Amino acid sequence: MPAMWPRFEAPSHGPTLSEPSAAPCRSAGGAVGSPRPGNSHPFAGLAIALASLVPWAAAACAEPTVAFVGGMVMPVTSPPIPAGTVVVAGGRIIAVGPAATTAVPEGAERIDVTGKVLIPGLVDTHSHIGGGSGGDSSGPVQPDVRILDSINPRDAGFRKARAGGLTTLNIMPGSGLLVSGQTVYVKLRRADTMEGLLQRDAAGNALVGLKMANGTNSQRDPPFPGTRGKSAAIVRQKFTAAREYQRKLADADVTKRPARDLELESLVECLEGRRIVHHHTHRADDILTVLRLREEFGFRVVLHHVSEAWKVPGDLARAGVPCSVIVIDSPGGKIEAMDMSLATGAVLEAAGVPCAFHTDDPVTDSRLFLRSAALAVRAGMSREKALEALTIAGARMLDLDARVGSLEPGKDADLVILSGDPFSVRTKVLQTWVEGRKVFDRDDPEDRLFAVGGYGAGRDQEAEMCCAGPTK
Amino acid sequence: MLRGADQMSDRPLFTIRPVAAALAVALVALAAGPATAAGETLAIRGRIIHTMAGDPIPDGVVVVTDGRIVAVGPAATVAVPADARVLEAAVVTPGLIDAHCVVGLSGYLNQDEDQDQLDASEPVQPELRALDAYNSRERLVEWVRGFGVTTLHTGHAPGTLVSGQTMVVKTAATAGVLKPTAMVAVTLGDAGRAQGEKKAPGTRAKSVAMLRTELAKGVEYRRKQADPDPEKRPAPDLRLEALARIVAGEWPLLVTADRATDIEAALRVAEEFGIRIVLDSAAESHLLVDRIRAAGVPVILHPTMKRAGSGETENASFETAATLRKAGIPVALQSGYESYVPKTRVVLFEAGVASANGLTIPEALATITIDAARILGVADRIGSLEPGKDADLALFDGDPFEYTTHCTGVVIDGAVVANEPR
Numbered sequence: 001m002p003a004m005w006p007r008f009e010a011p012s013h014g015p016t017l018s019e020p021s022a023a024p025c026r027s028a029g030g031a032v033g034s035p036r037p038g039n040s041h042p043f044a045g046l047a048i049a050l051a052s053l054v055p056w057a058a059a060a061c062a063e064p065t066v067a068f069v070g071g072m073v074m075p076v077t078s079p080p081i082p083a084g085t086v087v088v089a090g091g092r093i094i095a096v097g098p099a100a101t102t103a104v105p106e107g108a109e110r111i112d113v114t115g116k117v118l119i120p121g122l123v124d125t126h127s128h129i130g131g132g133s134g135g136d137s138s139g140p141v142q143p144d145v146r147i148l149d150s151i152n153p154r155d156a157g158f159r160k161a162r163a164g165g166l167t168t169l170n171i172m173p174g175s176g177l178l179v180s181g182q183t184v185y186v187k188l189r190r191a192d193t194m195e196g197l198l199q200r201d202a203a204g205n206a207l208v209g210l211k212m213a214n215g216t217n218s219q220r221d222p223p224f225p226g227t228r229g230k231s232a233a234i235v236r237q238k239f240t241a242a243r244e245y246q247r248k249l250a251d252a253d254v255t256k257r258p259a260r261d262l263e264l265e266s267l268v269e270c271l272e273g274r275r276i277v278h279h280h281t282h283r284a285d286d287i288l289t290v291l292r293l294r295e296e297f298g299f300r301v302v303l304h305h306v307s308e309a310w311k312v313p314g315d316l317a318r319a320g321v322p323c324s325v326i327v328i329d330s331p332g333g334k335i336e337a338m339d340m341s342l343a344t345g346a347v348l349e350a351a352g353v354p355c356a357f358h359t360d361d362p363v364t365d366s367r368l369f370l371r372s373a374a375l376a377v378r379a380g381m382s383r384e385k386a387l388e389a390l391t392i393a394g395a396r397m398l399d400l401d402a403r404v405g406s407l408e409p410g411k412d413a414d415l416v417i418l419s420g421d422p423f424s425v426r427t428k429v430l431q432t433w434v435e436g437r438k439v440f441d442r443d444d445p446e447d448r449l450f451a452v453g454g455y456g457a458g459r460d461q462e463a464e465m466c467c468a469g470p471t472k
Numbered sequence: 473m474l475r476g477a478d479q480m481s482d483r484p485l486f487t488i489r490p491v492a493a494a495l496a497v498a499l500v501a502l503a504a505g506p507a508t509a510a511g512e513t514l515a516i517r518g519r520i521i522h523t524m525a526g527d528p529i530p531d532g533v534v535v536v537t538d539g540r541i542v543a544v545g546p547a548a549t550v551a552v553p554a555d556a557r558v559l560e561a562a563v564v565t566p567g568l569i570d571a572h573c574v575v576g577l578s579g580y581l582n583q584d585e586d587q588d589q590l591d592a593s594e595p596v597q598p599e600l601r602a603l604d605a606y607n608s609r610e611r612l613v614e615w616v617r618g619f620g621v622t623t624l625h626t627g628h629a630p631g632t633l634v635s636g637q638t639m640v641v642k643t644a645a646t647a648g649v650l651k652p653t654a655m656v657a658v659t660l661g662d663a664g665r666a667q668g669e670k671k672a673p674g675t676r677a678k679s680v681a682m683l684r685t686e687l688a689k690g691v692e693y694r695r696k697q698a699d700p701d702p703e704k705r706p707a708p709d710l711r712l713e714a715l716a717r718i719v720a721g722e723w724p725l726l727v728t729a730d731r732a733t734d735i736e737a738a739l740r741v742a743e744e745f746g747i748r749i750v751l752d753s754a755a756e757s758h759l760l761v762d763r764i765r766a767a768g769v770p771v772i773l774h775p776t777m778k779r780a781g782s783g784e785t786e787n788a789s790f791e792t793a794a795t796l797r798k799a800g801i802p803v804a805l806q807s808g809y810e811s812y813v814p815k816t817r818v819v820l821f822e823a824g825v826a827s828a829n830g831l832t833i834p835e836a837l838a839t840i841t842i843d844a845a846r847i848l849g850v851a852d853r854i855g856s857l858e859p860g861k862d863a864d865l866a867l868f869d870g871d872p873f874e875y876t877t878h879c880t881g882v883v884i885d886g887a888v889v890a891n892e893p894r
Contacts, residue, residue, distance in 0.1 A: 156782070329821060330615050332580025333813030362779055363813060368825075374875030425875050426828040452829065455759060458786025 005383040006072060006080045008117075008421035063413075063436035065089040067104040071113030071417070075407035076120055076391050086118055088413035091435035096407050113417055117427075119387065120406050121167025121188075121414030121434065122369055123394035125324040126278065126304050126358035129157030129366065134173020134181030134211065140224045140231075141238050143210055144262035145181035147173045153194055154460045156450065161366035162188050162440035163451035165416035165429040166359075168199065168395065168404050175213035175280040178225065178235055182266060183209040183278055185398055187414070188432070190439050199400065209302075209398070210270055213280035214289055215336050232289055239297045242267035270299040276399060277301040278324075282336035284308040291319045302397040304358065307340040313351035322354035322397050325389075326363065327372035345376030349385045356394035357386075367429075367451060374423035387422060513537045514886055515556040516865055517547055518564030522834060524842040524856040534564065536863040539886035544857050559888070561880055563872055565837055566857050567622025567864030569844035570819040571772045571804035572726070572752055574629045576606040576613050576641070580815045586610070589629035589809070591636070595666050595673060596686050598656045598714035600636030602627030608645035612816045616807070617643040618894040619820045620866030620879045623650065625772075625848050629809045630659040630728040630753070632666070633679055634686065637714070638726060640848050642864070644884040650850050655726035655750060656718055658683065660734035661784055680737045687745045690715025724748035726772070730755035730784040739767045750847060753778075753808065755788040761799045770802035770847045773839075775817045776825040778808065793839055794830025804844035824873035836873060869893070 066088050073084030075096055085102040087095040095102050104110060130151035135142030151171060161169065167188050173180040185199040185207040198206045214231050218224065225231040245264040251257050269275035277299050279290050287303060294301050303309070304324045309316060316323060325348070331340040341347075348355040357372045359365070364372060373386040381389075395405025403412050413436040420427040429451070432440035441447050449457050514536040521532035523544055533550045535543040543550050552558070579586025588605040591597060606626065607613075613624070627638025635658075640651040658664070664679050666672055673679040693712035699705050706712070717723045727738040727749050735754060742749040751757060753774040757764060764771065773793055780788045789795070796803040805826060807817040819840050827836035845855025853862050866872070867881035878893035 329814040329818050330580065330612060330816045332612065332815040333582050333810070335581055335583065337813055338581060362781055365777060365779065368777060371875055378876045378878065423876055425824045425873055428828075452791055453780055453787070453789035454791075455756070455787045457789070458780055458782050 004079060006074075006082060008072075008424070009115075063089070063091040065105055065108040066111060066413075066433075066436065067108045068111050068113045068118055068415070068417070069104065070099050071116040071118045073118045073407060074120075074387065074422070076388055077406040077408060083114075084118070086407055086415065088415075088433075088436045091413055091437075093407060093409050093411050093413050093415075095409055116430065117418040117420060117422065118407065119165075119416050119418060119422055120391045121404065121412075121416055121432065122165045122390050123168045123356070123392075123398070123400070123405055124161070124166050124359050124361070124366065124369060125170050125302065125356050125394040125397050126326070127161070127166075127169045127171050127361045127366065128174070128363075129161055129169070129361050130155045130171055131157075132171060132173070135177045135179070137176075140177050140218060140234055141179040141263070142177060142181055143179045143238075143264075143266035145173065146184070146208070147171055147181055147211075148184040148194055148198070148206060148208070151184070151194055151197075152460060153191055153197055156458055156460050157361065157366065158188060158197075159440075159447070159450035160457075161361070162432050162434075163429060163442075163447065164365070164367040164369045165418070165432050165440075166366055166369060167414040167416075167432060167434050167439075168398070168400060170209060170278065170358075170398055172209075172211045172278060175211075175217040176220075178213060178218045178231055179238070180211045180213065182275075183211050185209070185400065187412075187434055188439055189434050189437070207398075207400070209276045209278045210266060211278050211280070212290075215280070215282050215286045216334065217280065228286065228289065232293065235293060236296070238263075239267055239271070239293070239299075242271055243297075246271055271297060273298075273300050276397070278304055280304050282307040284311040286336075287312055288315060291315060291321060294319070294321065305337075305360070306344065307337045309353075310341050310344045310347040311339070313347050313353060316348070316353045317351045320354075322356065322393070323348055324356045324358045324394065324397060325376075326358055326360050327375050328364070342375055342379035343381075345373075345386065345389060346380035349381050354393055354396065355385070356389045356397055358394070370422055370427070370429075371425070374425075377423055383423060390422075512886070513553045513556040514559065514863070514883070514888075515552040516559045516561070516564055516867065516883070518560070518867070519562050521564045521857065522566070522837055522841075523858065524566055524834070524838060525858045528834065532564070534857050534863075534865065536883070536886045539863050541857060541859050541861050541863050543859060559867065559881060559883075561867035562870050563868040564857075565620070565866045565868070565872055566841040566855055567866055567882065567884060568620045568820055568823075568840045569623040569625070569804070569848070569855060570616065570621050570807050571625050571840070571844040571847060572638070572806035572808065573616075573624055573626050573816060573819075574809045575616060575624055575807070575816050576608065576610050576626050577602065578612075578629065578809065578815070579607065579610050580612045580615070582812070582815055589627075589635075590631045592632050592667065595633040595671075595682065597632070597636055597711070598634050598686075598718065599710035600628055601653065602637050602639035603649065603652050606639065606641060608641070613643050613645075616816060616818055617882055617884075618879065618890050618892070619818045620868070620872070620882055621819060622864040622866070622882060622884050623845075623850070623854055625654055625806075625844075627654070628657045630657065630663050631809075632659060633664050633673055633682055634658050637723075640850055642884055644887065644889050647885050650853060651848070653723060654848055655724045656714065657728065657752075658725045658738075659728040660737055661729060661731050663728065663730075663784065676733065676737070680741060683741060684744070686715055687719055687741070687747070690717075690719040691745070694719060718747055719745055721746070721748050724750050726750050726752050728752040730774070730788075732756040732759045735760055736763065739763065739769065742767070742769070752806070753785070755785040755792075757801075758789055758792045758795045759787075761795060761801065764796075765799050765801050770804070771796055772804050772806050772844075772847060775806060775808045775819075775822040776829070777817065777822060790825060790829040793826040793836070797831065797835060797839075802843055802847055803839055804847050805839040820872065820879070824875070827873045833871065833873060 068086045073081040085099045132150040135145045172183040186197040246268045392405035395401040417431040516534045521529040533547045574589040577589040628636030694716040751771045823836045842855040845851040863886040865883040870877035882890035
């Protein structure tokens with residue numbers, strides 16, 4: 001939807017935001033607000049004891065009803081509202097509209113965001129935070145390996161990502177293998193277990209993708225491929241095997257079905273469109289190779305990095321394949337990235353190719369994710385599309401657009417309070433909220449350390465004192 | 473004769489030409505013609521001119537003749553010669569100075585054949601000259617120039633105890649070298665350790681011991697060189713010659729030290745030998761403000777957006793430039809050394825983020841103009857817009873530090889070397 005980009009005043013350095021009274025609960029476990037059986041948190045017992053003694057402790061751990069009133073609301077999927085209100089309850093958005101006509105429910109915590117800007121929580125389609133690792137060097141194709149089994153939720157990177165306004169992430173294994181493993185979609189709740197971070201479907205299953213790569217990163221000595229042709233052949237061979245496995249699984253005679261194969265099972269999910277392939281690729285010909293494989297096997301794919309996408313926008317548009325773009329301060333660093341252009345976002349926009357940005361953290365810093373889109377604006381992309389590329393476009397690439405990526409009633413209450421224009425260097429992320437809970441507050445000295453840096457900002461976090469009372 | 477025209481590549485690779493029409497901010501005057509001929513008079517008008525020598529001038533003009541600035545002031549009072557070619561911009565600044573990088577030694581492809589910033593065969597090689605490795609036509613030079621950078625302090629990289637010399641050079645191949653040897657690069661801490669088992673230095677303390685040993689050799693060489701009897705003077709030795717210049721205070725050491733431990737060690741060695749040093753990167757300098765100020769040592773700070781990660785820079789802060797400046801410590805910003813992507817950072821962007829984290833716009837500009845020039849010892853030539861100085865300027869269509877502003881023109885020695893909005 002075309003939305004007029006609003007005019008922003010000079011950067012706001014106004015009064016700080018008021019503190020909602022529900023702030024004491026700083027945790028968010030797996031299923032937010034529900035008991036967390038099996039929690040091995042050392043303070044879990046203490047938390048339960050406290051909850052029974054201190055009335056606010058238990059109450060504070062339910063998602064409060066909060067109304068953000070008076071700010072510039074940028075819902076992304078509808079035009080900006082200069083003085084708007086967003087109401088959240090039960091972890092969801094329940095109302096978005098002009099402040100004058102949007103009722104604030106009785107008992108709701110009211111947060112005055114006058115002069116501030118509200119945008120949806122940012123969606124990073126490609127991150128490596130959490131210290132995880134995927135497939136090893138034993139072979140080029142490892143679709144059974146799950147990155148979620150290796151992530152440290154206490155990694156300082158999570159704190160920094162919240163400070164950057166990120167709320168939804170696709171955490172990926174690396175690009176050193178043709179298939180380096182299963183990615184994982186997470187929400188940046190204040191969680192101290194991986195289970196607490198997972199983005200799940202209605203049945204409770206963790207939502208994941210599959211990381212693939214081509215080009216030079218995955219070329220090595222055997223059993224790895226030595227050429228691009230060999231790379232594609234190995235992938236084709238494996239997907240062909242997956243097709244056969246899929247066919248046999250459908251055998252009416254249960255006894256004839258094959259034994260469970262975790263590698264092929266993962267690929268079958270891709271063949272059936274239930275799992276999205278996230279494909280690292282740089283050079284134009286490598287991009288076209290992915291399109292060719294997609295044509296052959298019919299998997300759903302998001303192209304990542306795409307340094308040379310600007311050379312083949314027509315092919316991308318015809319294929320209707322979305323691109324997740326990395327924005328880097330200079331070209332080069334490796335031969336495949338020699339023709340990288342800041343104008344990729346603009347070129348894809350002009351061609352009608354869906355475009356998101358990603359951090360590839362640590363390649364770029366999650367705290368500066370807004371900057372990636374701003375540099376694309378500098379090089380000609382529209383502000384509207386650039387903001388989409390940080391939010392709803394990425395959500396679509398993760399199949400999560402029904403839940404995140406815009407400010408709409410019914411969606412998860414993931415939002416960011418900015419001090420001003422999303423694309424100004426001087427704008428600060430003031431607060432980040434996930435599912436109706438504040439997960440970052442620049443006014444909190446501990447949070448500020450991770451936002452700005454300083455002694456201790458690189459340390460992985462201490463246990464998050466879940467529900468044990470105020471940590472101020 | 474056109475100056476700088478050879479650098480004005482028409483390769484589409486790094487440009488934003490695909491959407492140049494959408495930008496539509498190219499200056500008509502700039503777009504109309506090629507680089508300025510030597511001897512031509514140029515007048516650069518700006519709605520704001522940051523001279524870095526006094527307050528910004530609203531609606532100002534800089535007049536340039538023969539590559540030098542001849543007048544700076546309000547447009548209402550400065551006479552512009554009738555034949556002057558006029559350039560216009562929203563904001564005009566001195567040409568930007570990248571106070572430390574490896575651009576030109578470390579090429580953008582990042583392949584062995586274009587990586588000349590570090591020879592790790594020996595831990596101490598102060599005799600290696602940057603001049604002998606610098607490629608003025610490297611694409612990264614062109615890249616940073618497009619964002620207003622007119623001068624580089626570049627050279628041998630952090631990574632061995634004493635990796636070699638640095639130089640100060642302009643980003644136009646024809647403009648020449650300001651300082652063939654500016655400093656000698658030293659790395660303390662993890663980054664300065666030798667790779668491989670049983671190789672020295674393998675620890676922090678060993679690094680410092682080896683550095684002190686080398687400096688002591690320099691003192692001894694210098695003493696013997698001063699012998700009145702030429703027969704008794706030692707045979708010329710390039711390495712000892714370099715060390716002698718260091719202990720004589722002729723060449724400062726550029727000491728890359730991120731941990732507070734290493735910063736303290738650097739200051740300790742400097743005091744012991746009475747040598748000049750400049751702290752480089754200095755991620756934890758914010759912990760030692762009083763100590764650094766007392767030592768009177770300037771800091772060429774890591775890029776503001778330096779990856780903090782979990783290594784020696786894990787305690788880096790976006791606010792360190794502001795912290796140091798407020799304490800009265802001379803501070804400049806650098807693009808640094810990058811081993812992967814981005815192959816170089818752009819110091820304009822790094823100062824921009826510093827300007828959003830405690831520095832005012834003029835203060836942030838100082839870290840990449842006049843204060844950088846002073847630390848590098850070239851403030852007599854560059855770093856501010858004053859009569860008599862080199863005509864190095866950067867033109868912008870708005871606040872230079874805003875993400876969405878463009879650098880619309882770059883002038884080096886009075887020649888327009890870039891005019892495509894970046």
